[in-house]
Amino acid sequence: xxxxxxxxxxxxxxxxxxxxxxxxxxxxxxxxxxxxxxxxxxxxxxxxxxxxxxxxxxxxxxxxxxxxxxxxxxxxxxxxxxxxxxxxxxxxxxxxxxxxxxxxxxxxxxxxxxxxxxxxxxxxxxxxxxxxxxxxxxxxxxxxxxxxxxxxxxxxxxxxxxxxxxxxxxxxxxxxxxxxxxxxxxxxxxxxxxxxxxxxxxxxxxxxxxxxx
Amino acid sequence: xxxxxxxxxxxxxxxxxxxxxxxxxxxxxxxxxxxxxxxxxxxxxxxxxxxxxxxxxxxxxxxxxxxxxxxxxxxxxxxxxxxxxxxxxxxxxxxxxxxxxxxxxxxxxxxxxxxxxxxxxxxxxxxxxxxxxxxxxxxxxxxxxxxxxxxxxxxxxxxxxxxxxxxxxxxxxxxxxxxxxxxxxxxxxxxxxxxxxxxxxxxxxxxxxxxxxxxxxxxxxxxxxxxxxxxxxxxxxxxxxxxxxxxxxxxxxxxxxxxxxxxxxxxxxxxxxxxxxxxxxxxxxxxxxxxxxxxxxxxxxxxxxxxxxxxxxxxxxxxxxxxxxxxxxxxxxxxxxxxxxxxxxxxxxxxxxxxxxxxxxxxxxxxxxxxxxxxxxxxxxxxxxxxxxxxxxxxxxxxxxxxxxxxxxxxxxxxxxxxxxxxxxxxxxxxxxxxxxxxxxxxxxxxxxxxxxxxxxxxxxxxxxxxxxxxxxxxxxxxxxxxxxxxxxxxxxxxxxxxxxxxxxxxxxxxxxxxxxxxxxxxxxxxxxxxxxxxxxxxxxxxxxxxxxxxxxxxxxxxxxxxxxxxxxxxxxxxxxxxxxxxxxxxxxxxxxxxxxxxxxxxxxxxxxxxxxxxxxxxxxxxxxxxxxxxx
Numbered sequence: 001x002x003x004x005x006x007x008x009x010x011x012x013x014x015x016x017x018x019x020x021x022x023x024x025x026x027x028x029x030x031x032x033x034x035x036x037x038x039x040x041x042x043x044x045x046x047x048x049x050x051x052x053x054x055x056x057x058x059x060x061x062x063x064x065x066x067x068x069x070x071x072x073x074x075x076x077x078x079x080x081x082x083x084x085x086x087x088x089x090x091x092x093x094x095x096x097x098x099x100x101x102x103x104x105x106x107x108x109x110x111x112x113x114x115x116x117x118x119x120x121x122x123x124x125x126x127x128x129x130x131x132x133x134x135x136x137x138x139x140x141x142x143x144x145x146x147x148x149x150x151x152x153x154x155x156x157x158x159x160x161x162x163x164x165x166x167x168x169x170x171x172x173x174x175x176x177x178x179x180x181x182x183x184x185x186x187x188x189x190x191x192x193x194x195x196x197x198x199x200x201x202x203x204x205x206x207x208x209x210x211x212x213x
Numbered sequence: 214x215x216x217x218x219x220x221x222x223x224x225x226x227x228x229x230x231x232x233x234x235x236x237x238x239x240x241x242x243x244x245x246x247x248x249x250x251x252x253x254x255x256x257x258x259x260x261x262x263x264x265x266x267x268x269x270x271x272x273x274x275x276x277x278x279x280x281x282x283x284x285x286x287x288x289x290x291x292x293x294x295x296x297x298x299x300x301x302x303x304x305x306x307x308x309x310x311x312x313x314x315x316x317x318x319x320x321x322x323x324x325x326x327x328x329x330x331x332x333x334x335x336x337x338x339x340x341x342x343x344x345x346x347x348x349x350x351x352x353x354x355x356x357x358x359x360x361x362x363x364x365x366x367x368x369x370x371x372x373x374x375x376x377x378x379x380x381x382x383x384x385x386x387x388x389x390x391x392x393x394x395x396x397x398x399x400x401x402x403x404x405x406x407x408x409x410x411x412x413x414x415x416x417x418x419x420x421x422x423x424x425x426x427x428x429x430x431x432x433x434x435x436x437x438x439x440x441x442x443x444x445x446x447x448x449x450x451x452x453x454x455x456x457x458x459x460x461x462x463x464x465x466x467x468x469x470x471x472x473x474x475x476x477x478x479x480x481x482x483x484x485x486x487x488x489x490x491x492x493x494x495x496x497x498x499x500x501x502x503x504x505x506x507x508x509x510x511x512x513x514x515x516x517x518x519x520x521x522x523x524x525x526x527x528x529x530x531x532x533x534x535x536x537x538x539x540x541x542x543x544x545x546x547x548x549x550x551x552x553x554x555x556x557x558x559x560x561x562x563x564x565x566x567x568x569x570x571x572x573x574x575x576x577x578x579x580x581x582x583x584x585x586x587x588x589x590x591x592x593x594x595x596x597x598x599x600x601x602x603x604x605x606x607x608x609x610x611x612x613x614x615x616x617x618x619x620x621x622x623x624x625x626x627x628x629x630x631x632x633x634x635x636x637x638x639x640x641x642x643x644x645x646x647x648x649x650x651x652x653x654x655x656x657x658x659x660x661x662x663x664x665x666x667x668x669x670x671x672x673x674x675x676x677x678x679x680x681x682x683x684x685x686x687x688x689x690x691x692x693x694x695x696x697x698x699x700x701x702x703x704x705x706x707x708x709x710x711x712x713x714x715x716x717x718x719x720x721x722x723x724x725x726x727x728x729x730x731x732x733x734x735x736x737x738x739x740x741x742x743x744x745x746x747x748x749x750x751x752x753x754x755x756x757x758x759x760x761x762x763x764x765x766x767x768x769x770x771x772x773x774x775x776x777x778x779x780x781x782x783x784x785x786x787x788x789x790x791x792x793x794x795x796x797x798x799x800x801x802x803x804x805x806x807x808x809x810x811x812x813x814x815x816x817x818x819x820x821x822x823x824x825x826x827x828x829x830x831x832x833x834x835x836x837x838x839x840x841x842x843x844x845x
Contacts, residue, residue, distance in 0.1 A: 156263060160658060167286075173237030175270050176286065180654025182271040182661075183239075184263065205465070205665045206263065 004079050007034050008086035015093055021101050023094055026117040031087070038083050041076045048073055098124050102131060103146050104195070148187070149194055150201070157190040159183055159199035168193075215333050215352050218345030218451055222458045224320060228295050231318065232267055236292040239268035243280055245300040245806050246273035246657040247728055249476040249638040250324060253469035254299050254448040256664050257456060264461055273657040276803040276812070277305060284311035295320060300448055301806040303328045303342055315339050322448045324477075325807045326350045326781060327441040330434060334358040345454075348445040349487065349781035356433050442787040442808050443772075444482040449473035450491060457498065464527045467499050469664065471527070471620045472638065475631040478617065481735060481775060482782055485617070492618055496529040499620065525624045525667060532619040532630050533598065536684055539633060540677045543589075543597065544572065544582040549684040551732070555739035556609050560692025571608045575600035609743075624666055633677065637663060640679030641672070643729050645722035647762065686721055687733050691740065693717060700741050702752070707829050708773075708786075709741055710755040710822055714766070714815065725761045727769055727810050734771040750774075753785060757822060760815035765802055768811045768821070784809040789832065793824045 011030050018024045048069060098120060101108060108124055116124070134140040165177040175183050177198060185193075193199045216224060232238045240262070244255045255271060262269050274280050280301060287294060294317045298307065303323035313319065321332075321342045326349070332342045333355045344352055453470035456462060474495070478488045535553070538546045547568055548559045557571075558564035572582050577593055577600075602612040621630040641660040646652040663672040694700055699716045702709035713724050723729050738754040751773045758767040770786035787808035794801060794811070797820055803812035813821060 154263075156266065156268075158259070158263065172268050173235075173239050173292075175239060176283075178272060178654075179651045180273060180658055182259070182658070184259075184268050184270075203662060203665070203668055205667050206260065 004075075005082050005086065007037065008083050008090075011090055012086055015090060021097060021104065021112075023097055023112050023115045025115040026094075026120065028117065031090075034083050034087060038080050041080045041083075045073060045076045045080075048076075094120060095123060099127060102128055106146075148191060152187045155186060156184050157187045158202040158204060159185060159190055159193065160202050161199050163198060165198045214335055214337050214340065215328065215342045215344050215355065217352060218343060218348075218454060221343060221451060221455045224341060224343065225455060225459070227318075228297075228320070229265065229267060231293050231295055235294060237290070237294050239270050240295045240297055241283070241287070242269055242271045242297045242299060243274045243283060243301065244271060244298075244657075246275055246653050247642065247726070247806075248300070249635055249642065249660070250447045250449055250473040251300040252638055252642070252657065252660045252664065253473040254322065254452055256661055257449055257452040257466050257469045258297070258299070260463075260465065261452075261456055261459070261461060265459075273654045274301065275653050276805055277301070277310065278803060280307070281311045284313060287317055288312045288314065290314065290317055292316065293318070297321075298323065300324060303332070304806070304808060305329055306331050308340055322451060323806075324445045324448050326443055326445045327438055327808075328355055330356045330437065331358050343451055345446050345451055347490075349443070349483070350441050350445050354437070354441070356430075356437050359430070439785075439788050440783055441781055442784040443781045444477060445781070446491075447473040447477055450495075453495075453498075462498075462501075464499075464525055465664075467495060468525075468527050468620075468622060468634075471495060471499075471631050472634050472664075475619060476635045476639075479632060479635055480731060481771075484776060484780070484782065489618065496618075496620070499527050499529060523625070525622060527620055527622050530619060530621045530630070531616060532621070532632065533601070534615050534617055534632070537633055537636055537677060537681060539586050539628065539630065540674075541681060542583045542585055543577060543593070544568070544579070546586070547571075549681075549688050551684075551687075551736045552614055552739065553610060554688045554692075555736055556743050558692070558740065558743065560688055561696070567608060571604060571610075574604040574607070622666060624670075627666075627670060629666065629673070634664075634673070636680035636684075637673050637676030639676075639728060639732075640681075640683055641676040643683060643723060643726040644679055645726065647722045683723060683729060683732075686723060687729070687736055690717065690721065690724070691733055691737050695737070695740055695744060700737060706752065707833055708753040708755060708770075709738070710757070710825075711737065712757040712818060712822060713759045714757065714818065719759050721759070724759045725767060727758075727767050727805065730756050730758045730767055730769045731771065734769055738771055738773070755786065755822070755825070757818045763802075764815050765812045766815045766818050767805075768813065768818075770809045789825060789828045793821055793828050796828070797821060797824050 007030055011027055011034070014027065015024045052065065052069070094116075098108075098116070101112065102124065108121075113121065131146075135144050135146070136142070159182070161177040161179055161181045161183065163177075164179050167174055167176050170185065170189055172186075175185075177183065177193075182202060183199070190199065190201070194201060228240060232240055242255065242258065245251045251273075259269065259271060272283055274283065280298070284296065287296065288311065296313070296317055296319050298319065298321045300323050302319070302321040304325050304327065306329055307313075307319055307321070317339075319340045321340070323342070328342055328344060328350070332340060333352070334357075344350070344355075346352075447470070449470045450473065453466050456466045474488065474491055477483045478485070534550070535546045536550045541549075547553050548565065553559065553568075554564075557567050559568055569579060569582075572579060575596060577596060581589060581593060598616075601615060605612050605615060619631045621628055622634070623629075638660045641663055642656050644652070644656050644659070646655070649655070659672060660676070662669045663676055666673060694711055694716045697716065700709055700711045713719060713730075724733070734754045734756045737756065738751050741754075742751045753770060753773040755768065755770045758769070760766045768790070770784060770790070772782055772784045772786075776782055790809070790811055793799075794813070797817070799813055799817045799821060801811050801813055805812060
């Protein structure tokens with residue numbers, strides 16, 4: 001048997017290399033191989049167990065399971081567990097990314113869609129529907145929660161420029177965004193800029209009296 | 214127009230109405246980014262703006278060139294707009310510098326003095342400079358702007374000193390050098406050679422009168438500019454009164470004002486009496502802010518376990534003037550405090566031994582003196598305070614300079630004194646990041662976040678670490694400079710100077726920032742005079758800093774004597790600097806916001822320092838002559 005769990009590790013590394021909100025193409029092949037590896041472990045374990053049972057039934061003396069067999073069984077069991085864990089991590093991470101995509105963007109981009117397997121697309125659609133119901137006026141809270149990256153505390157937001165983005169036209173006039181300058185904007189207008197990464201919200205309090213614990 | 218502090222409320226209302234009524238509603242704020250006062254003032258102001266719903270854009274700037282750059286887009290503005298300058302702009306004619314039309318209103322809140330007397334024009338409603346009544350240079354002492362008279366003075370001055378005029382009339386001036394020439398030109402206008410007035414071509418009767426009026430005017434302007442170089446009331450105090458008027462009182466605002474005031478004291482920019490007057494005022498205000506529940510809880514709670522405070526509390530206290538005592542060990546703090554280090558010369562082994570003997574006299578075991586202060590038991594704190602006044606005089610330290618009335622901030626388990634905060638902010642502001650052109654803005658932003666203690670205590674701690682580094686570097690490097698004899702100007706010189714580029718400190722990127730250089734200058738001034746003898750009078754000090762990436766060196770100067778009372782701490786180097794620069798045709802490439810700091814190219818530094826000696830020598834000779842003439 002070659003390195004145990006190597007395929008699962010490769011799977012995860014592949015996913016990790018696509019960071020951010022991208023998905024790696026669903027590696028059907030590798031998943032299938034991992035399943036087959038698990039099956040193989042399982043088969044080996046079964047073989048050992050059936051061997052022991054046979055011996056037991058045959059009533060042989062010296063029934064203690066010797067160390068080698070015990071270790072082998074443990075090893076197989078741990079391998080199965082590890083493969084299962086890694087597979088679950090893989091699935092979970094992809095689901096999380098799909099959820100984030102739904103929150104930040106409205107529709108699943110085609111490129112990402114092509115990389116999902118059928119079940120994942122199904123998951124996305126269900127999640128999307130659930131979220132829309134939740135935020136809808138009829139059955140839910142009535143506010144579109146996906147609009148803000150973080151809960152707005154005030155109608156105005158102080159942001160700090162992260163790059164020299166030049167002039168922007170805002171509802172109240174023009175403003176020049178420079179690196180290191182601080183601008184106050186209405187929250188709605190700050191949102192797209194924050195998502196772009198042009199500005200970042202500033203971590204300030206509103207005086208000492210108003211404690212935000 | 215120069216507006217007394219009482220009208221600040223009205224100015225603010227004017228800003229509000231302007232901004233609401235105009236197309237472009239945001240206020241552009243440009244804040245100087247070299248000292249802690251601007252950090253505090255900008256925080257105060259922005260907090261007010263946030264609460265009142267005024268849009269703003271804040272840009273930290275380091276020199277007048279940047280101010281011009283940022284205002285460039287406004288030069289063809291159609292709507293009414295407000296530009297607010299914090300700690301910059303009072304000493305220059307900003308409007309013509311940036312070519313701003315009159316529909317842009319400029320409001321200047323600046324603590325640099327002297328205020329350019331052109332601002333003192335009652336008719337000009339579009340440029341407002343705020344100077345409070347208890348400022349060391351209040352409005353009545355500023356000459357009133359009289360354009361005609363000033364023009365005449367300028368004309369006669371130009372015709373008199375014709376040899377220098379060729380620069381002024383040079384038609385091929387480049388844009389970038391215009392500023393330098395403006396400053397130099399104005400310097401020539403200010404300088405007045407008494408015997409150089411050439412009579413204009415008019416009738417003899419009116420001639421004498423106008424000549425006399427001009428001379429008088431020239432003298433007035435002259436004496437104003439030569440005697441009033443220094444710092445006025447901190448901008449944060451002005452803004453604090455504004456917030457008080459608007460009923461937006463908050464501990465945060467008080468704390469900002471406190472930190473700014475403490476900074477001025479620590480840099481010896483105001484006298485101690487002045488500090489005490491303002492400080493007591495603030496103490497009264499702070500007392501009314503205190504939370505009664507907190508106090509009760511504090512009183513009845515047990516002494517073993519102190520509950521973390523959830524609300525920030527600011528209270529007056531009496532503090533020791535030892536740098537960062539709470540964040541250091543007793544021994545280190547004593548060793549690196551500017552005052553103590555200068556007197557005891559702690560960079561040398563002998564000084565260190567002296568220091569240790571002081572500690573022993575105070576019955577503080579040396580082992581405990583080198584453990585971090587926060588881990589010490591309360592008893593040592595009490596001992597320090599009680600024993601220091603007894604034994605300090607024996608070791609050539611004056612108790613008076615070692616303690617002062619200050620404030621402290623209590624939050625959760627942390628206790629932060631005002632001077633600790635000042636140093637933390639300075640540490641953050643002067644953080645040297647070579648290679649990053651926008652480092653100053655990042656530093657400014659960090660310093661601003663640090664003021665919000667509730668969220669950003671880790672930033673404060675980082676600032677404290679940086680400040681500790683800075684203090685250590687200063688003491689060590691300056692000590693080396695002194696022992697290696699790099700400080701020029703002997704016992705009887707008019708002033709002493711040092712060029713950092715000559716010494717090992719060249720490698721330290723911290724020694725490029727004007728504030729660090731100022732701190733160094735204060736330390737060197739005291740240390741060199743103590744070296745000669747403990748009763749030696751202090752001389753003014755000039756330091757030429759290390760060159761930065763663009764090859765610019767920063768020259769700073771500090772005054773000698775501490776002037777007591779409510780008068781301005783005058784820095785005598787403003788005019789000599791200008792004269793030297795114009796004599797050598799050196800154009801400062803980056804003009805700082807104050808008159809005593811110059812940025813010039815590193816190649817020009819040695820020539821500048823040499824010529825400065827001559828210029829100052831001339832001044833002294835002239836002063837002696839004047840004195841002799843008076844006595845005779």
